[in-house]
Every structure is written in structure tokens, then in C-alpha cells.
Amino acid sequence: MSIRHTGGCLCGDTRYEIDVDPLWVTICHCTFCQRATGADGMVEPIFDLDAFHFSGVAPKIYSQPSAGSGKDVHVHFCARCGTKLALGFDRWPDKIGLYLGTLDDPNGVKVTAENSKHIFVSEARSDTILPAGVKTYDRHAAENDGTPIDPIIHDAPFVVR
Numbered sequence: 001m002s003i004r005h006t007g008g009c010l011c012g013d014t015r016y017e018i019d020v021d022p023l024w025v026t027i028c029h030c031t032f033c034q035r036a037t038g039a040d041g042m043v044e045p046i047f048d049l050d051a052f053h054f055s056g057v058a059p060k061i062y063s064q065p066s067a068g069s070g071k072d073v074h075v076h077f078c079a080r081c082g083t084k085l086a087l088g089f090d091r092w093p094d095k096i097g098l099y100l101g102t103l104d105d106p107n108g109v110k111v112t113a114e115n116s117k118h119i120f121v122s123e124a125r126s127d128t129i130l131p132a133g134v135k136t137y138d139r140h141a142a143e144n145d146g147t148p149i150d151p152i153i154h155d156a157p158f159v160v161r
Helices: 031-037
Strands: 005-008 014-018 024-028 042-048 052-056 060-065 072-077 084-089 095-098 116-119
Touching: 014 084, 031 042
Parallel strands: 024 116
Antiparallel strands: 005 014, 014 052, 024 042, 042 095, 060 072, 072 084, 084 095
16 A cells, blocks of 8 residues: 555654545634644645554544534544644544644645635634635535535635634
């Protein structure tokens, strides 16, 4: 098997491998992601769970209901150094999202207008700049039942106020 992406925690105890490219990349601006990253949001490539494998020391898991869907989000983190590595979702049990910065080569995952979307823009910092041509959503991109929500796509860079 040819591995396309590898990554891990700060101390190196917990590692992961993925043998496919992401299905899409979510840039999330919700307060959960802001708190989880200590930044203004999270860049999260989403993969099929069956293509993903942890190695080394198994991560610990912290679960919390999502304020957006009410379904649990599962934060996978290293018990030794605390690095958050991935998110599992009750809403999408066959998917896993990675904290982009934990990849050995974060530039190995391209973020383009075609493969990405910005969600929870309603919770973004007031100085957040949304790129032109990218799908944006006030909250989730789909209803809890899976019904897609129409995106807002700006013709020029847009500053959240």
C-alpha cells in the first residue's frame, strides 16, 4: 500500500497514516474549533475512516455534543503531550477529520475553491477574510438529515463583520 499522508503528535507517541487524498477540506469557524485549536478556526481535511490508521500509542478520546448538530464529536488526542490529532463524528461515522497542522507535510493537502468550504461563518471572528469563489455557510453545509444547504459564494474576498 502506498501511503499518501502521514502525521502525528508533538511527542511522536501517536502517529497516523492515510492512503488516499481527502474527500474535501472543511475550514470551520465555530467556537468549538476555535477553542480546540486556540486559533480563529480549524482547517480540517476529511477522509474515509477505512483509509485511516493510527499507530504507536492509541489516542485518548474526548467526546462532546456538537452545538450545531447535537450529535457527538470525538476528539482524538495524545495522552502524553495533549496534541489533538483527529475528529470522529456520530453524524458521519464513516469519516474522520484531521487537524491539518498534525500532518508531516501540511502542504501535501491542497486547499482549493473546488475541494473546500467554510462553515460556521456566523461564529467567525469579525476580521475573518473569506476567499472569493469558495463555498461558505452560516452554519453546517447540510441539515441533520443530510439535505444540502445552498452555499454563499462571494465574487471577491469578503470580510466578516
